[in-house]
Amino acid sequence: LHKGVLTASDKNTVRSIRFLDPCLFSYEQPTYPPYPTTSATYLLVEYSDGVQNLFTTCDGSQQIPRCISEEPENAGDIQTLLQVIPNLPELMIYVKKNGNMYMKDIITGADVCQIVLPPTHQIQTPWSPMFAFGNEGNTLYIKGEGTEVDNAGTVSDISGIFMFDLRSYHVLDTYRIRKHMKKDLSVFTTQEQRINALLQERIQQQALRTFRLQKRWGQLKSEMNIIQQANKMSLKPGSPRKP
Template identity: 25%
Template sequence: MSTNRVESKLSLPVLLLKIKSPKPLTGSTFKSPLEALMKIDDGSVIGLGQNHMIKDYQWEQQDAIFRSTFQMHLEKESEPDSKEEKPSHAVFHFLLPDRILQLGPELKAQPDVPIGISVHWKGSHNLCLYLLTRPPKEKTDAELKPDIVWPCAAPIICSAVSSCSSYLTLACEDGTITVWDKCQGFPLSVTALPEGCLSRAIHFLQTPTAPSDQLPSPKVQLLVLCTDGSLHLVTVSKLRESRIVLLADRPEDPDQTISAVAPIPALPGAVLVFSWDGTVCLTDTATPQTVCHFITPPSHTVASPWQPVFTLDTNSQCLLLRGDEQQQAGLPPQTKYNQSSIFLFYFNSYQSLEVFPAVPEPPPDSLQYLPWEERCDIFLHERLQHLPRVSQQIPECWSQLRKHAVALQRESRKK
């Protein structure tokens, strides 16, 4: 039996960016405000707060006032002091062109090719956005400054980007989840989780594709896994209203705590749920009920169920799950690692999965997959079509404003 071997050659990696975590804020070394202003660029981007005029003694005074005021709470929640520098943990996402992260007029974006990345570090309030296309004269070894900085009210815990790169969501330590519409350039909603719940992982669910002659409908569904093991479904509607549905409450048995979740793009509303006890099930977010279980052979168990190793194929039609061989009872423990295997579960072989609707093929000219320049042209065209109706409403609005102004003048004269 002959086999055809296909040789593939990979190109050498090319350094595009070298990003370092922001330095901690320290006392200012500037002697005058003018010297601090000289360090600021053109002022078009909000910085990371490094160029300030706060001295070391001012930081110490504020810290002393804070500790004297909240000494009681600090003693209850005191943590052991550690002066060792902990390694920074960064989370990043690739971004497609949009109104927030734009290329210059001399560069043209290619479809489905990312132009930038978003990065946030553990414990940081800022989301930093960097363009992948740098000027050729710029040194790669120089300390790179972000092109855009999004400051948040609380440290960012986790983040996610939708598959079409139209939406970006940030979950913070204060229990809020913000969804940004990257195509329009404004936040779609700000949702507060129930009291005591903090996000541990967040995922976008598959939403229906908009027709080719309409802009993408701003209906977003998020799957939020919290630190207490509860699972929530957050739905954001067109009117910027959000709704939270509890899919799974905190279990009484610690072994049933959810360790990981993963949506299945090919099955809208279907979510894979992994538990600490090695259970792997598929849940319907519309019900929410367990549809089926994926069970390994008796000779194997799910590898590291608290952090399972799994993936989906490119078409989301198959689950690949790693399983470790179980130690047989009565045998001495092996010194070497147990043999691991990869198990394949084909979703088409489960009749119970027929309850999920099939994902329709998106039209080739769907606006969700068009560049943002073409989306803007279509948006402006729709606005021009509505211009006659808006022109008719302007005189009525002016008349209402005049009546309101007259009423205010009368009230002011009475006073």
């Protein structure tokens, strides 16, 4: 990764920093040398005032971040949790301070859908809600808590685990059908790794080298036949001769 000092904010503190999946970054890797010389991805920075910015790891310090979440006017709209959905690297689930849970597009910052519990329950706490993904990110489990009053007027606490089948959310279909090429966020930093990669490429090219030589010899034979036929034609009586 290129080294650089990123200017985050001069008035707020950074609350969290996370590297996103490199497959989201449309950066063409060089085809030669046969080992990765650089890798790039997005860096999601979250601030104490609720602002979220996207940086890149390839432009050094001279870059303007992309803001995907402005400072909310209402303190209850501050996003308190961010987690990428398994197998859907473009989507992230988050919880607002008021307890509402949403899914949003990481690159654009736009909300995609809201996860709603029954009216009798709410998320345990917006700062550390209890939830988990299952079935390769297709199922979401959330623990909800609430209170109920019986006929005698006694109030008691209740809780339950709620399951959401995310495959039934058709708004997510456009994200599921997208194919992302897996990219490793790594580079070969030692001389031994680079030499081994070059030797492996050289060995793989040996079989192609024999084929190319045979093809070239065949072309030379064809070219020689054409030259010989041209010479014979020039020696025939009545054939035009070059001055």
